[in-house]
Amino acid sequence: MSSQRGGVPFETFSINELEERVNKLPNGKPRHPPIKLEDCELMRLVQYNCDVQGRKKEGVRQFVTCKPFWRYFRQCAGGLSVETTEWEWNRVAARELKDVTEEARKK
DSSP states (O other), X not given: OEEEETTEEEEOOOGGGHHHHHTBOTTSOBOXXXXXXXXXXXXXXXXXXXXXXXXXOTTOOOEEEEEEEEEEEEEOGGGOEEEOXXXXXXXXXXXXXXXXXXXXXXO
16 A cells, blocks of 8 residues: 655555565565575664653643654665564564464473
């Protein structure tokens, strides 16, 4: 599905398609050599989501509360950087499910 945010077109797709999408160039041709995301260096960036607490009135103090959240990227050969935050969480969940399943089989 294509959309626009701030005048910039972008396309949304399932996180399961990420590696496939990375390996297709904008012109539709396959990337050579293909990139395997798990072979790229994992990098992390911290960002903050801040909210103003309290009302803006004379004599009333306002507080800003900020909570960190992390975005994950893979830095690949040739300078390609891909945000993989959801992809990383998906991989962790799949590994944990596999571990739980293997433990249950042992019992």
